[in-house]
Amino acid sequence: MNILTGALPAECKQGGVVRNIGCGNSEVGKKMIESRLASVVLSVDIAEGAVQALSSKQDSTTPPPKPPSPGIEEFLVLDATNLPLRTTSSIDWIFDKGTLDGLMYQSDAMDVLRRIWDEAKRGLAPHGVFVLVSLWKPEGRLSLIEDTLGGRVVDRCFEIEGLVGQGMRMEGGLSGVDRCYVYVCSPVSDSK
Numbered sequence: 001m002n003i004l005t006g007a008l009p010a011e012c013k014q015g016g017v018v019r020n021i022g023c024g025n026s027e028v029g030k031k032m033i034e035s036r037l038a039s040v041v042l043s044v045d046i047a048e049g050a051v052q053a054l055s056s057k058q059d060s061t062t063p064p065p066k067p068p069s070p071g072i073e074e075f076l077v078l079d080a081t082n083l084p085l086r087t088t089s090s091i092d093w094i095f096d097k098g099t100l101d102g103l104m105y106q107s108d109a110m111d112v113l114r115r116i117w118d119e120a121k122r123g124l125a126p127h128g129v130f131v132l133v134s135l136w137k138p139e140g141r142l143s144l145i146e147d148t149l150g151g152r153v154v155d156r157c158f159e160i161e162g163l164v165g166q167g168m169r170m171e172g173g174l175s176g177v178d179r180c181y182v183y184v185c186s187p188v189s190d191s192k
């Protein structure tokens with residue numbers, strides 16, 4: 001997470017409100033709060049089991065904060081393609097680590113990804129960015145983001161190495177992966 005902290009642009013380092021799409025059982029939301037990247041993390045996953053496991057894991061393993069925790073993480077069992085949230089434009093940045101990658105294997109992948117993309121657009125504040133962490137190199141992701149899904153440009157892209165053991169390894173069978181790519185995406189209208 002320290003590596004990611006260094007890689008993120010300034011607008012992602014101000015302790016804002018983050019939506020973590022497809023949180024799975026990753027503790028990255030907790031690490032965002034600990035490193036003060038976020039003050040509120042809304043960790044969303046369609047799989048009830050994943051959200052419950054993560055929530056109870058943190059309940060049982062997190063000691064009472066001293067000093068008080070600099071933020072909170074909420075766990076929500078929701079479909080990121082259709083979020084029943086009335087508030088719009090309230091999220092400072094949206095984080096996806098591995099969810100887009102995983103959905104690419106579904107037969108209706110593009111439809112699902114477009115709907116997640118649309119929900120992200122509805123939720124993000126005007127200054128908000130979409131931070132995508134992917135195992136795929138730019139040649140496999142830039143065109144998908146900018147052309148196929150559209151509406152966003154990749155402002156910055158970082159290759160991050162040495163993630164194993166730092167809470168950033170893709171979980172669920174991809175052991176040995178020691179690098180990934182971070183894509184910081186802004187709305188097209190924000191680009192030059």
Ligand SMILES: C[S@@+](CC[C@H](N)C(=O)[O-])C[C@H]1O[C@@H](n2cnc3c(N)ncnc32)[C@H](O)[C@@H]1O
Nearest residue numbers: 022023024026045046047079080097098099102
């Ligand atoms: C590859 S896992 C990544 C998990 C986690 N982000 C990580 O880094 O370990 C993808 C996650 O996306 C979730 N997911 C898939 N479709 C979803 C949807 N429509 N809405 C919310 N979560 C979804 C899955 O349940 C799974 O937990």
